Amino acid sequence: MNPLLITTTQAVDPVFKFIFGVSLVLLLGITATTVGFVIRYRRSRAPEPTSQSSGNIWLEIVWIVLPSILVLAMFYYGWSGYLSLRNVPKDALPVTATARMWSWSFTYANGKTSPRLYVPVGKPVVVNLVSKDVLHGFYIPAFRVKRDVVPGMKNFAWFVASKPGSYDLFCSVYCGVGHSAMITTVEAVPAAEFAAWLEKGEGKEEKAAGKALLEKHGCLGCHSLDGTAKVGPTFKGIFGRRVTVLTGGTERTITVDEEYLRRSILDPNADVVKGYQPIMPSFPGLTKDEVTTMVEFIEGVR
Amino acid sequence: MIPVENVPPAGDGGFWNDTGKTGITAWIFSTDHKRIGLLYFYSVLTFFLIAVVLGVLLRIELMAPGRTIMGPQTYNAVFTVHGVVMVFLFIIPGFQGSFGNLVMPIQIGARDVAFPRLNLFSWWLYIAGAAVIITSLFTGGGPPDTGWTFYVPFSERTGTNVSLAVFGVFIVGFSSIVTGLNFVTTIHRLRAEGMTWGRLPLFVWSLYATAWVQILATPILGITLALIIAERFLGTGLFDPARGGDPLMYQHLFWIYSHPAVYIMILPGMGVISEIIPAFARKPIFGYKMIAFSSLAIAAAGSLVWGHHMFTSGMSDTAILVFSFLTFVVAIPSAIKVFNWVSTLYRGSISLEAPMLFALAFILLFSIGGLTGLILGAAATDIHVHDTQFVVGHFHYVIFGGAVFAFFGAMHYWLPKFYGRRYAEKPAVVAWVLMFVGFNITYFTMMVLGMKGMPRRYYDYLPEFAPLNLVSTIGSWILVSGLILMLVNLFRGLFKGEPIDRNPWGAATLEWTIPTPPPTENFEEEPVVTHGPYDFKGAGIP
Ligand code: HEM
Ligand SMILES: [Cu+2]
Numbered sequence: 050m051n052p053l054l055i056t057t058t059q060a061v062d063p064v065f066k067f068i069f070g071v072s073l074v075l076l077l078g079i080t081a082t083t084v085g086f087v088i089r090y091r092r093s094r095a096p097e098p099t100s101q102s103s104g105n106i107w108l109e110i111v112w113i114v115l116p117s118i119l120v121l122a123m124f125y126y127g128w129s130g131y132l133s134l135r136n137v138p139k140d141a142l143p144v145t146a147t148a149r150m151w152s153w154s155f156t157y158a159n160g161k162t163s164p165r166l167y168v169p170v171g172k173p174v175v176v177n178l179v180s181k182d183v184l185h186g187f188y189i190p191a192f193r194v195k196r197d198v199v200p201g202m203k204n205f206a207w208f209v210a211s212k213p214g215s216y217d218l219f220c221s222v223y224c225g226v227g228h229s230a231m232i233t234t235v236e237a238v239p240a241a242e243f244a245a246w247l248e249k250g251e252g253k254e255e256k257a258a259g260k261a262l263l264e265k266h267g268c269l270g271c272h273s274l275d276g277t278a279k280v281g282p283t284f285k286g287i288f289g290r291r292v293t294v295l296t297g298g299t300e301r302t303i304t305v306d307e308e309y310l311r312r313s314i315l316d317p318n319a320d321v322v323k324g325y326q327p328i329m330p331s332f333p334g335l336t337k338d339e340v341t342t343m344v345e346f347i348e349g350v351r
Numbered sequence: 352m353i354p355v356e357n358v359p360p361a362g363d364g365g366f367w368n369d370t371g372k373t374g375i376t377a378w379i380f381s382t383d384h385k386r387i388g389l390l391y392f393y394s395v396l397t398f399f400l401i402a403v404v405l406g407v408l409l410r411i412e413l414m415a416p417g418r419t420i421m422g423p424q425t426y427n428a429v430f431t432v433h434g435v436v437m438v439f440l441f442i443i444p445g446f447q448g449s450f451g452n453l454v455m456p457i458q459i460g461a462r463d464v465a466f467p468r469l470n471l472f473s474w475w476l477y478i479a480g481a482a483v484i485i486t487s488l489f490t491g492g493g494p495p496d497t498g499w500t501f502y503v504p505f506s507e508r509t510g511t512n513v514s515l516a517v518f519g520v521f522i523v524g525f526s527s528i529v530t531g532l533n534f535v536t537t538i539h540r541l542r543a544e545g546m547t548w549g550r551l552p553l554f555v556w557s558l559y560a561t562a563w564v565q566i567l568a569t570p571i572l573g574i575t576l577a578l579i580i581a582e583r584f585l586g587t588g589l590f591d592p593a594r595g596g597d598p599l600m601y602q603h604l605f606w607i608y609s610h611p612a613v614y615i616m617i618l619p620g621m622g623v624i625s626e627i628i629p630a631f632a633r634k635p636i637f638g639y640k641m642i643a644f645s646s647l648a649i650a651a652a653g654s655l656v657w658g659h660h661m662f663t664s665g666m667s668d669t670a671i672l673v674f675s676f677l678t679f680v681v682a683i684p685s686a687i688k689v690f691n692w693v694s695t696l697y698r699g700s701i702s703l704e705a706p707m708l709f710a711l712a713f714i715l716l717f718s719i720g721g722l723t724g725l726i727l728g729a730a731a732t733d734i735h736v737h738d739t740q741f742v743v744g745h746f747h748y749v750i751f752g753g754a755v756f757a758f759f760g761a762m763h764y765w766l767p768k769f770y771g772r773r774y775a776e777k778p779a780v781v782a783w784v785l786m787f788v789g790f791n792i793t794y795f796t797m798m799v800l801g802m803k804g805m806p807r808r809y810y811d812y813l814p815e816f817a818p819l820n821l822v823s824t825i826g827s828w829i830l831v832s833g834l835i836l837m838l839v840n841l842f843r844g845l846f847k848g849e850p851i852d853r854n855p856w857g858a859a860t861l862e863w864t865i866p867t868p869p870p871t872e873n874f875e876e877e878p879v880v881t882h883g884p885y886d887f888k889g890a891g892i893p
């Protein structure tokens with residue numbers, strides 16, 4: 050990693066320390082003075098007020114000027130830290146993040162897409178933010194970066210991971226029932242490993258594994274594999290289950306079969322399981338093979 | 352023990368006996384500012400309690416990861432309704448409507464507000480708006496799930512009953528404008544002889560500043576909400592980029608009102624504190640002019656800082672520079688007030704009764720809220736904590752720890768005057784301790800969670816956030832147990848407690864010179880004011 054490069058974390062954290070530090074001193078000062086006065090001048094000890102002073106122009110000037118200087122320093126410091134978040138290093142690796150209700154998908158220059166944000170350690174990454182529907186927020190706490198993902202608007206965020214590891218990536222702007230499930234990770238890996246991963250194209254085994262497909266399209270944000278209730282019905286034991294669905298407003302009971310699973314993926318709101326909201330997005334971009342792989346995988350979740 | 356004049360039973364004497372009408376109509380059609388004040392008080396208190404229950408349910412859901420007591424759709428509706436009710440049905444109308452109405456005309460030596468019938472109309476508008484909001488919860492597509500900010504495009508797409516809820520808020524907005532107009536006129540026109548601007552109690556000054564914000568800012572909220580309805584029904588595309596609209600324009604419009612609205616919430620609270628502290632320290636307030644002026648400065652400069660809610664939105668960097676700068680400028684008058692309150696204590700004779708305890712808690716909690724606000728005003732740091740639990744903690748410190756604690760202080764300070772009886776002191780102190788401790792456990796923990804990266808409006812969270820969420824939830828139970836004790840003690844006292852005299856606290860403003868409870872016309876003869884609001888010697892208080 051370029052030793053001169055300042056990471057976003059390094060740009061922001063000193064500002065936190067400065068403002069928290071000054072605030073702590075002020076807060077302790079205010080609290081100690083208040084408590085001190087209350088003890089010293091409590092009525093049992095000071096039955097009569099010993100002053101009827103109603104102001105002191107010099108004191109008041111002091112506490113207009115002093116806070117003014119402090120807050121201007123905070124403003125300036127905060128602004129200069131912010132500029133570091135906006136000035137993208139020239140050699141940054143571009144990635145496009147596509148947000149939709151309720152999943153993330155990351156697209157690299159060579160067309161490869163991934164549900165997780167793989168990045169090389171030590172190399173700055175600039176993420177261009179695209180929303181398919183409503184507002185979302187791209188937030189990686191570990192790197193102190195956040196930017197709203199606004200439909201029709203070209204927003205970006207950049208960061209650099211200085212150590213390998215897996216970092217949480219959250220959706221920070223409320224976007225509906227799956228908002229809190231709209232989370233994924235940043236996987237920071239050594240540069241060589243990253244290059245190999247990127248070259249693999251779509252990756253054979255990933256294509257084959259139904260689970261990876263479900264993960265990639267964000268299905269697991271709303272459907273669990275272990276029976277826990279989420280936004281949508283769980284996949285555990287779904288095959289062969291008898292469920293009541295609403296089809297165009299009328300209730301009917303069906304048995305979950307391959308046909309039903311296929312239709313639910315391609316045209317999710319045709320039948321909506323009773324008790325759930327008709328909110329699942331459809332996935333018209335899936336190939337026939339992919340749908341088959343997914344359905345086969347779901348059938349096997351016991 | 353102060354000698355007590357002929358004390359009538361509770362709910363009797365003074366304005367309570369003004370019976371041209373009987374039963375409920377003596378209240379809901381009364382134009383007496385004191386009756387309207389109590390109507391408002393009980394209405395906003397009811398909504399506050401409902402929203403507290405919802406807040407506690409939110410905390411219980413967040414006690415552990417995954418589903419605890421409700422599903423995600425319910426959670427989203429609950430935090431939306433909690434926020435909408437707290438903001439639009441409790442704290443914005445709360446101070447002006449209840450204590451503003453009860454006390455302000457008496458404090459300026461008037462018989463009533465300038466337009467008593469308009470005053471009643473404003474309460475009716477409020478009730479009508481509230482009824483529409485409540486209807487929206489049980490009809491159509493179910494309770495709104497947008498958050499109290501109604502951000503587009505989500506609020507245009509969701510199938511829940513957003514349009515009706517927004518329409519209810521729209522109506523409540525008119526109630527706020529009407530009250531604002533009434534108060535500005537009253538303060539200009541109805542001051543008693545000798546009640547110069549320099550002798551106005553600081554509570555009145557704060558209401559005056561607030562009233563201007565209500566008049567000037569609320570119409571913008573009305574327009575914004577009307578546009579949401581237009582978008583939903585007519586598909587006008589104003590906020591839709593595919594049709595030349597812009598979702599950020601909605602955010603600007605929303606915050607042009609809703610940031611100043613924060614001052615509608617907090618300024619009257621600051622006014623209450625400026626009454627309570629001198630009364631219980633037996634000393635003139637330190638820097639009267641500066642406090643009065645800073646209320647106006649906050650109201651004026653505060654209308655130029657709305658963009659600090661949008662630092663991550665994609666707004667231009669120039670806008671961020673300007674809004675961040677102005678936000679820091681507004682911090683200065685608030686700091687001045689805190690320093691002035693603390694210095695008022697110096698060389699006073701301080702009595703730590705319940706209203707004073709709430710005022711002291713206000714100073715500390717509001718300071719924490721204000722100081723954490725600096726983190727949100729600085730561009731670099733706001734990026735990390737925006738839309739996280741840090742913000743939720745921060746605004747509860749300002750609005751709950753600030754405005755609502757001041758409201759509790761006002762309840763203990765002024766309600767006995769209107770009921771003629773008071774609460775017991777010991778339980779009030781215990782309740783205060785519980786609330787103070789519970790409050791800090793609940794919300795400080797939420798701020799820590801936000802620093803660690805937990806976003807807000809999250810139904811579910813990663814295991815790493817679990818321990819602190821549990822702590823916060825336990826804190827909310829302590830907080831609420833204090834709240835219950837406080838209310839039980841207060842109301843038992845008001846109806847069955849010890850009778851009080853005209854001026855139980857030894858305060859120097861006009862409301863303490865008239866009989867307890869106040870007569871219908873407030874003053875037997877027009878008062879002539881000869882001294883300032885905190886001139887204890889002038890008022891003949893030992
Ligand atoms: C016992 C009292 C209270 C509790 C336990 C409580 C709890 C909460 C919690 C947990 C949230 C966050 C929900 C989330 O982001 O997931 C929240 C949001 C909120 N609270 Fe409270 N709260 C209380 C009192 C108040 C008061 C007194 C006010 C204002 C007067 C208030 C105003 C709000 C607002 C405006 C929101 C934001 C709603 C939204 O995100 O749309 N709360 N509260
Ligand atoms: Cu989201």
Ligand SMILES: [Cu+2]
Pocket residue numbers: 609610613656657659660
């Ligand atoms: Cu604001």
